[in-house]
Amino acid sequence: MSGNMLVGSVVLDDFTMSLKWSKIGKFHMTLIQSVMWSFLKTVATPYVNSRLRKGFPLPIVRGFTLQNADILYKNSLLAVCSDVVFTDSML
Structure with a gap:
């Protein structure tokens, strides 16, 4: 809490991906996962x-x-x- 504002931050601890199915063949999920991890860590999280x-x-x-x-x-x-506090700044 900062004044009457709700502030915060997020941290990326872990990220995994898996392929359920594909009609076009096998994907190398480790490569895709590492690219997504980099994107999330350097762009999305900041x-x-x-x-x-x-x-x-x-x-x-x-x-x-x-x-x-x-x-x-x-x-x-x-x-x-x-706690809600009355401020007399309006007087």
């Missing part, structure tokens, strides 16, 4: 991280802010638990 670094705004009512946020991730679900 792009995603640049977007995640900017963050996504959380829907906050004007005059309030979040404090002591906890972010929970389980089974592809993301939950943000936080």
Whole structure:
């Protein structure tokens, strides 16, 4: 959490590919997998991280802010638990 923005980053730990079937013959999956690994590591991951670094705004009512946020991730679900604090900056 950065202010009222949800920010983050991703890391590519492992990547595997397999061929289920092909009508045109055998593919050398190790070669294709290494090319995809390089693409994901050098292009896709930095792009995603640049977007995640900017963050996504959380829907906050004007005059309030979040404090002591906890972010929970389980089974592809993301939950943000936080204290909502009134800011008197509008006065």
